[in-house]
Amino acid sequence: MKIAIDIQAQTLTATLKPNSVAVNDFLALLPLSLTLTDYASTEKVADLPKRLATTGEPAGTSAQTGDITYYAPWGNLAIFHKPFGHANGLVKLGTLDSGVALLRKTGAIDVTIRRIE
Numbered sequence: 001m002k003i004a005i006d007i008q009a010q011t012l013t014a015t016l017k018p019n020s021v022a023v024n025d026f027l028a029l030l031p032l033s034l035t036l037t038d039y040a041s042t043e044k045v046a047d048l049p050k051r052l053a054t055t056g057e058p059a060g061t062s063a064q065t066g067d068i069t070y071y072a073p074w075g076n077l078a079i080f081h082k083p084f085g086h087a088n089g090l091v092k093l094g095t096l097d098s099g100v101a102l103l104r105k106t107g108a109i110d111v112t113i114r115r116i117e
Helices: 021-029 100-104
Strands: 002-007 010-016 032-039 043-047 060-063 067-071 076-080 084-088 090-096 109-116
Touching: 010 021, 021 090, 032 076, 060 067, 060 090, 084 090
Parallel strands: none
Antiparallel strands: 002 010, 002 109, 010 090, 032 043, 032 109, 043 076, 060 084, 067 076, 067 090
């Protein structure tokens, strides 16, 4: 499954992982307009309108540059523009296909996330 992330008149694409309860819950929220903010100089984060189910997902993971994740303890979306070590409660949803440099801009970024049919 592919999604588009519209940022500042540009569109990034991402590939979501298959057969995931968390991904299916995330897809049900789309289209979604969010404001991504900086966190730990490593990722952009935004609260989601509802928590995602994580049944069957690993208890945690390490994030790589370009990973789109869900941090279950806080209920937020996190898109990593730098790698990060293992975090309990971090669920990988997918990976950006390209364009991670747009997320390195400091400050808040308004985005729209939508399915690509």
